[in-house]
Structures are given as C-alpha cells and as structure tokens.
Amino acid sequence: MPALAQKKPKLDVVYVPTPQALVDRMLELGGVKASDYVIDLGCGDGRMIVTAASRYGARGYGVDIDPERIAEANANAKSAGVADKVRFKVANLFGESLAKADVMTMYLLTEINLKLRPKILKEMKPGARVVSHAFAMGEWEPDTHEVVAGKDVYLWYVPAAVQGAWTFQGEQDMKVQLTQQYQVVAGKGAVDGRPATISGKLQGTDLMLNVEVDGKRQELRGRVEGKTIKGIGGNWQARLS
Ligand SMILES: C[S@@+](CC[C@H](N)C(=O)[O-])C[C@H]1O[C@@H](n2cnc3c(N)ncnc32)[C@H](O)[C@@H]1O
The missing domain is CATH 2.40.128 (Lipocalin)
Structure with a gap:
C-alpha cells in the first residue's frame, strides 16, 4: 500500500445513489421551497441538496463520512451553479444538529432511522418534513407512503407537542x-x-x-x-x- 494512501472511512451504510426521478419526487413530497433549508444525512454525491438548490432555490447542507463523496458533491454543486447555496462537510451523520432543517432527506437503513428518531423529534421544528428513501421509522407511522419506480418513499411531518x-x-x-x-x-x-x-x-x-x-x-x-x-x-x- 502506498505510504500516503488514505484510510477508507468505516461506513454505516454503503454508497448507493438515489435515482434522479426519486430525488425529484422526494423533494416534491417534502414540499421544498426557496425559503427552505434542506439537510441530507449521508449525502453521497450531493444530488439531493444540489437538486433542491437548482430546482427550488433552497439552501442546503449535506454530510457524508466519505471524503470522496464530499469532493464529488462539491464538484456537482459547482457545475450546477449552486455552490453559493449549499455546503457539504465530511462528518459522521450522528453528530449533526437537525434544528435548522425545514426538510431532511435520508437514504440510510431502518436501524439508523430508528437511532435518529428521538433526535428528529427533539431537534427538528414542528411542521418540518422528513423524507426517506426505502426505509421507514418503526412505530412512527409515515404521514404518506408512495411507491415510486418500484421504491418506497416515506414522508413524516414532525408533530407539534400537545400532550x-x-x-x-x-x-x-x-x-x-x-x-x-x-x-x-x-x-x-x-x-x-x-x-x-x-x-x-x-x-x-x-x-x-x-x-x-x-x-x-x-x-x-x-x-x-x-x-x-x-x-x-x-x-x-x-x-x-
Ligand atoms: C445509500 S447512500 C445515500 C446517498 C444519498 N443520500 C442519495 O440518496 O443519493 C448512503 C451514504 O451514507 C454515507 N454514510 C455511511 N455511514 C455514514 C456516517 N456514519 N456518517 C455520514 N455518512 C455516512 C455513505 O458514504 C453513503 O454516501
């Protein structure tokens, strides 16, 4: 191995990009608009955030633990002309604050969604939306479930506290x-x-x-x-x- 070879990060989920047709539908379901701040946890090549910025004029933030993905995301934002609206960071998704998000997108795993569930309910604003490709959130039933091109897409509204x-x-x-x-x-x-x-x-x-x-x-x-x-x-x- 070359002396300067980068150590590969340990991934909790392997990289599989969301097909663009699903990205488009997920953002539509999430009701993304220009005033929104969109977060993608485990953002891969940044397509969710880049599309939110280029199609809707939203601002966005993506984190991925793999520096190679973040380099791709930054290059994609630049070629789409939205580098001023988005930010990508090499980071572990479990350490990120979700408080600013109007919309959060995820393509992770059920067990990770379940770990994130209390954090979503605690940190995200009532009325904020969470859209997940393929994986649900246990007993927190989605408000909407669709099958798009053979794939499950789930939408939740973060509920206000009324107890x-x-x-x-x-x-x-x-x-x-x-x-x-x-x-x-x-x-x-x-x-x-x-x-x-x-x-x-x-x-x-x-x-x-x-x-x-x-x-x-x-x-x-x-x-x-x-x-x-x-x-x-x-x-x-x-x-x-
Ligand atoms: C299934 S891919 C989804 C990529 C993108 N969100 C999409 O929908 O096209 C999951 C991504 O999560 C990243 N990932 C895995 N474990 C992570 C962790 N602990 N923190 C941040 N990112 C992680 C992987 O590198 C990969 O890019």
Missing part, C-alpha cells in the same frame, strides 16, 4: 387531557360538565380533533403555536396549563 391539560375558550368551552403517540392524539375531558372523548391527529402543527359528547361527534381544526392552539374556521383558542 397535557388544555383549556378551550370561545366557541368551545372545554377542558381536556390529551395524550400523544407521535402524530396520533387521544384524550378525555369535559364540555359544559358533560364527559367528552377525544381522538385526533397532527400533521406538523395542524391539529384535527374529534370530540364526542353524548354520542355526538364534532370535528375541530386548529393550529398549534407552542402552548396555544388557535381554532381554524372557528372562533376559539386553547391554552396549555
């Missing part, structure tokens, strides 16, 4: 205790002193609740803004106590 005791005021006067398992919401409470059962779903910060009182169902839609939920199409607000 706790909420007091609704306005058109809706009720107190409810909500529990949450990823985007699935359930709860119990009272409307005007009558017992209520609640089921619901989050899509990022958009909350849909079914409230059942005395066998009658009512659907409420709202937007979660931290410790407040603001009614959509109805004059009500809820506050977390």
Whole structure:
C-alpha cells in the first residue's frame, strides 16, 4: 500500500445513489421551497441538496463520512451553479444538529432511522418534513407512503407537542387531557360538565380533533403555536396549563 494512501472511512451504510426521478419526487413530497433549508444525512454525491438548490432555490447542507463523496458533491454543486447555496462537510451523520432543517432527506437503513428518531423529534421544528428513501421509522407511522419506480418513499411531518391539560375558550368551552403517540392524539375531558372523548391527529402543527359528547361527534381544526392552539374556521383558542 502506498505510504500516503488514505484510510477508507468505516461506513454505516454503503454508497448507493438515489435515482434522479426519486430525488425529484422526494423533494416534491417534502414540499421544498426557496425559503427552505434542506439537510441530507449521508449525502453521497450531493444530488439531493444540489437538486433542491437548482430546482427550488433552497439552501442546503449535506454530510457524508466519505471524503470522496464530499469532493464529488462539491464538484456537482459547482457545475450546477449552486455552490453559493449549499455546503457539504465530511462528518459522521450522528453528530449533526437537525434544528435548522425545514426538510431532511435520508437514504440510510431502518436501524439508523430508528437511532435518529428521538433526535428528529427533539431537534427538528414542528411542521418540518422528513423524507426517506426505502426505509421507514418503526412505530412512527409515515404521514404518506408512495411507491415510486418500484421504491418506497416515506414522508413524516414532525408533530407539534400537545400532550397535557388544555383549556378551550370561545366557541368551545372545554377542558381536556390529551395524550400523544407521535402524530396520533387521544384524550378525555369535559364540555359544559358533560364527559367528552377525544381522538385526533397532527400533521406538523395542524391539529384535527374529534370530540364526542353524548354520542355526538364534532370535528375541530386548529393550529398549534407552542402552548396555544388557535381554532381554524372557528372562533376559539386553547391554552396549555
Ligand atoms: C445509500 S447512500 C445515500 C446517498 C444519498 N443520500 C442519495 O440518496 O443519493 C448512503 C451514504 O451514507 C454515507 N454514510 C455511511 N455511514 C455514514 C456516517 N456514519 N456518517 C455520514 N455518512 C455516512 C455513505 O458514504 C453513503 O454516501
């Protein structure tokens, strides 16, 4: 071996690039727009980030543990004329902060997605999107699953946190205790002193609740803004106590 030969990095996933048609669909599913910051963990030759920048004008960041891939990614960004919008770094994907990402793309493995899951839920903004090629995320069900050219593509919206005791005021006067398992919401409470059962779903910060009182169902839609939920199409607000 030549004295200066570079030591090959230890890969957690081998390099297999995502076909361009899938890259295009993944970015479309993720709803990428010009104001977005897109992260690709294990970015390979940078195609996801370069496409996000050249097609949508988004800014992007890719990391890969293999310096050869990062050299390719930088060359691809330069020839696509988007070097000013993107950044690539040789790094281990487990050490990266995800806080800035509006959209994160991945083509890794189920076991790696599962390791990343708590970090995604903790660090990413409510409403941010995660798009994965081929691999899912266990009991965190995707919000959308498509088969594109024979390959699975999954999309998740990072759900807002709604677990706790909420007091609704306005058109809706009720107190409810909500529990949450990823985007699935359930709860119990009272409307005007009558017992209520609640089921619901989050899509990022958009909350849909079914409230059942005395066998009658009512659907409420709202937007979660931290410790407040603001009614959509109805004059009500809820506050977390
Ligand atoms: C299946 S490829 C996906 C490439 C690209 N995201 C795409 O979709 O075309 C996985 C990539 O992850 C990189 N990788 C493997 N282990 C890594 C780690 N621990 N940290 C960062 N990158 C890693 C590999 O070098 C490879 O480029």
